[in-house]
Amino acid sequence: MLKQTIERLGGCISASRRRVGVHMKWKKHLFGNWVRSITQSTDRTTWYSGPKERVECVVIGAGVVGIAVARALALKGKEVLVIESAPTFGTGTSSRNSEVIHAGIYYPPNSFKAIFCTRGRELLYDYCSKHDIPHKRIGKLIVATRSFEIPKLNDILNCGIQNGIDCLKMVDGVEAMKMEPELQCVKAILSPLTGIIDSHSLMLSLVGEAENHGTTFTYNSAVIGSHLEGNEICLHVTETNHLKEWKGTSILHPELLLIPKLVVNSTGLSAPALAKRFAGLKNGVIPPAYYARGCYFTLSNTKASPFRRLIYPIPEDGGIGVHVTIDLNSLVKFGPNVEWIDNVDDISSFQNKFDYSVNAKSAEQFYPEIRKYYPNLKDGSLEPGYSGIRPKLSGPLQPPADFVIQGEDIHGVHGLINLLGIESPGLTSSMAIAEFISTRLLG
Numbered sequence: 001m002l003k004q005t006i007e008r009l010g011g012c013i014s015a016s017r018r019r020v021g022v023h024m025k026w027k028k029h030l031f032g033n034w035v036r037s038i039t040q041s042t043d044r045t046t047w048y049s050g051p052k053e054r055v056e057c058v059v060i061g062a063g064v065v066g067i068a069v070a071r072a073l074a075l076k077g078k079e080v081l082v083i084e085s086a087p088t089f090g091t092g093t094s095s096r097n098s099e100v101i102h103a104g105i106y107y108p109p110n111s112f113k114a115i116f117c118t119r120g121r122e123l124l125y126d127y128c129s130k131h132d133i134p135h136k137r138i139g140k141l142i143v144a145t146r147s148f149e150i151p152k153l154n155d156i157l158n159c160g161i162q163n164g165i166d167c168l169k170m171v172d173g174v175e176a177m178k179m180e181p182e183l184q185c186v187k188a189i190l191s192p193l194t195g196i197i198d199s200h201s202l203m204l205s206l207v208g209e210a211e212n213h214g215t216t217f218t219y220n221s222a223v224i225g226s227h228l229e230g231n232e233i234c235l236h237v238t239e240t241n242h243l244k245e246w247k248g249t250s251i252l253h254p255e256l257l258l259i260p261k262l263v264v265n266s267t268g269l270s271a272p273a274l275a276k277r278f279a280g281l282k283n284g285v286i287p288p289a290y291y292a293r294g295c296y297f298t299l300s301n302t303k304a305s306p307f308r309r310l311i312y313p314i315p316e317d318g319g320i321g322v323h324v325t326i327d328l329n330s331l332v333k334f335g336p337n338v339e340w341i342d343n344v345d346d347i348s349s350f351q352n353k354f355d356y357s358v359n360a361k362s363a364e365q366f367y368p369e370i371r372k373y374y375p376n377l378k379d380g381s382l383e384p385g386y387s388g389i390r391p392k393l394s395g396p397l398q399p400p401a402d403f404v405i406q407g408e409d410i411h412g413v414h415g416l417i418n419l420l421g422i423e424s425p426g427l428t429s430s431m432a433i434a435e436f437i438s439t440r441l442l443g
């Protein structure tokens with residue numbers, strides 16, 4: 001894949017190369033075929049071998065955020081290359097989540113999470129309608145199951161109102177239980193704007209649009225670091241297969257060097273680890289990464305969903321509580337819980353070598369949590385489903401961190417944008433983050 005990308009790049013960037021007056025020569029690439037390699041007269045990086053190419057924009061990571069960013073840049077007429085370490089797009093956190101279009105209720109007013117979630121939700125509903133992406137605005141109830149939770153529910157309502165969601169409604173327990181006969185609660189917030197989406201169809205559509213506007217997606221290829229040439233960033237790219245073979249004892253050599261004008265590090269769980277491998281960043285700007293697995297259990301032995309809407313309890317530390325999610329096929333899921341897990345090393349994270357196993361024994365903790373709002377949940381009805389891992393910037397018992405978007409003003413490297421801590425509501429926010437990068441940051 002990297003081989004084809006180099007060949008394609010050789011064709012599409014020759015004009016820009018002429019403009020910057022670089023010297024071009026033919027060079028035998030590691031895979032054995034001949035490619036054009038360029039060296040600028042100011043080149044000072046003789047210790048890095050491998051073909052070197054220029055490209056206007058590189059997006060690293062083809063999750064929903066990277067894909068949305070690539071599409072937005074391509075629609076602005078930019079030449080975009082997306083580099084993804086997995087064999088296809090959307091295999092990371094973007095296919096391991098609740099697929100909920102969040103309204104934007106919980107997040108501190110004026111935070112990135114609040115701003116991007118509310119704007120992203122509007123953009124997403126609009127995009128889904130125009131492009132026939134399966135989705136449903138089914139609404140959600142946030143429930144207080146005991147009276148001591150009511151003050152927290154009031155705080156959540158106020159926060160949502162401050163975030164501009166004026167259609168939220170506080171309903172008493174009787175009314176909520178009339179709306180959802182299987183529910184048990186003392187009070188609830190009704191959020192009519194919350195919905196569900198087929199996230200794979202969304203990503204497929206965004207990839208198609210990006211490709212139609214000239215974006216190249218290259219899979220099985222990983223970015224492993226960068227160096228600076230003058231004030232330009234030069235990315236180090238290798239085939240993911242070589243990471244698999246790497247034993248950790250030798251130096252990892254790039255097979256391709258790329259000099260983009262703009263780089264967006266949208267590698268989700270790996271983003272802080274990759275950012276630490278970029279040369280030239282100011283000290284201490286990359287926050288520590290934390291990982292919290294969230295497991296789902298599905299409801300077996302039921303033909304119909306016990307609920308018509310999504311049901312969320314009061315948020316817990318690290319997540320928004322073991323909630324009820326219904327997907328577009330009416331499959332009922334409970335989750336995600338919060339299981340803090342250890343860091344993996346950077347090269348393993350580029351290959352998504354995280355532990356996604358769901359421990360069947362965790363069901364024992366799920367039953368009492370769910371029965372607080374769904375008392376009729378039958379013994380033995382929960383089956384292990386799947387899990388996703390939250391790319392967090394705050395650890396256990398720390399206050400939740402906001403999304404972090406770092407440009408040159410923060411880290412000091414020209415043309416580099418790091419997207420860090422893009423946990424929930426990252427799916428809902430994806431098109432708004434893309435809009436922000438392609439308009440506000442690029443002008």
Ligand SMILES: Cc1cc2nc3c(=O)[nH]c(=O)nc-3n(C[C@H](O)[C@H](O)[C@H](O)COP(=O)(O)OP(=O)(O)OC[C@H]3O[C@@H](n4cnc5c(N)ncnc54)[C@H](O)[C@@H]3O)c2cc1C
Pocket residue numbers: 060061062063064065066067083084085086089090091092093094095096097098099100101102221222223224266267268269270274293294295336349350351352387388389390391422423424425426427428429
């Ligand atoms: C349990 C859970 C439930 C969630 N529920 C919701 C929800 O209901 N609604 C919502 O809005 N959000 C939700 N989210 C959040 C949402 O899923 C994420 O914010 C979003 O998917 C992040 O997308 P991304 O593109 O940033 O990351 P990812 O999807 O992880 O994509 C990153 C990509 O980068 C690639 N990569 C990594 N390293 C490299 C490298 N060195 N070189 C090249 N490629 C690399 C990876 O292979 C991956 O494909 C949830 C998250 C979790 C964990």
